[in-house]
Amino acid sequence: MRAVVIDKPGDSSVMNIVERPIPEADTDHSVMRIHAFGAHRYEVLTREGGSPSVKFPRVIGVEAVGEIYKVSDNSKLKVGQKVITMMGGFGREVDGSYQEYALVSDDNLYPVDYKGDWLTLAQYPENFYTALGSLKSLSLKYGQTLLIRGGTSAVGLATIQLAKTMGIKVTATTRREKMVQALLHCGADDVVIDCDNELKTDKDFDGIIDMVGTVTLTNSIMHLNQGGVVSLIGLLAGEWIVENFNPFTLAGKYLTCFDSTDVHQEWIDEMFKLIQKHDLKIPIARVFKLDDIREAHDYVMESRDIGQVIVDND
Ligand SMILES: NC(=O)c1ccc[n+]([C@@H]2O[C@H](COP(=O)([O-])OP(=O)(O)OC[C@H]3O[C@@H](n4cnc5c(N)ncnc54)[C@H](OP(=O)(O)O)[C@@H]3O)[C@@H](O)[C@H]2O)c1
Incomplete structure (x- = not known):
């Protein structure tokens, strides 16, 4: 699988695509296949070395949408189940979303009842x-x-x-x-x-x-x-x-x-009920592929059209 690895903080050129083995699930971490994720200004700050808890080398990215690829021994989730992940140290203390598969703590995997496509889903978490x-x-x-x-x-x-x-x-x-x-x-x-x-x-x-x-x-x-x-x-x-x-x-x-560090499944369920009931959406400013992650980061920081920048892994 491909992962965007940052060995040391710096400008967008420090993000390198590296081939890595797909992680193995363990007792309480499952493997998520990442279909898409949002790229954010605050991740650019992390890339530049502005997040004190982040030690390099690191795969950054605080959120992702996708499906369960392999379950942990203790997981209540099923292979193929649609999930999102966000925060909980993802992309900061542990490797995050800028890759094709991620090992995610079961506590940070949130099943979602959402019928739309991956790119649309990626704007929400x-x-x-x-x-x-x-x-x-x-x-x-x-x-x-x-x-x-x-x-x-x-x-x-x-x-x-x-x-x-x-x-x-x-x-x-x-x-x-x-x-x-x-x-x-x-x-x-x-x-x-x-x-x-x-x-x-x-x-x-x-x-x-x-x-x-x-x-x-x-x-x-x-x-x-x-x-x-x-x-x-x-x-x-x-x-x-x-x-x-x-x-x-x-x-x-x-x-x-307010700080989104503590994520509650009840709030996620409440949020998706509102999203689906009222068909809530924000504009998607641009979609990039993982290979173009440097360009995506430069674009995120421009004075640009409004909306979320999404990276499409499919
Ligand atoms: N507390 C939490 O849990 C939490 C979670 C997520 C994000 N955040 C924070 O929420 C904020 C928004 O994040 P985002 O990803 O949604 O941002 P974003 O989409 O990248 O925001 C872009 C907008 O920021 C405005 N902006 C940029 N620099 C500015 C400056 N120096 N002064 C005033 N406005 C400026 C621009 O607005 P105009 O040019 O149109 O004025 C631009 O359209 C960030 O500070 C982020 O760290 C907090």
């Missing part, structure tokens, strides 16, 4: 799971207002879709005027331009999901209604520390965050 978890972290009710800061990101687009099924009024942000129509087309009720980390609106919101990160946090808090919650879930601007944070800006407002 991490994007929609993070979107669902982020929405849960806000506890918004029907009719309340939500601002998605970083609306053109794949997670942002998934959040627009899920929030609309819950009757939430959704405003999404972008830094690019030319993305306004695309966001409205993806289901946002309104779009606000985010310019130099300031929202170009006087409106306030009941909940804000902030993916731009620490550099926009204070401005997000200023745009919360009393009793509102901001959930910090991403760091698109690449800054990890909040400079000059005045906690009293939070008076009567709340700050939380």
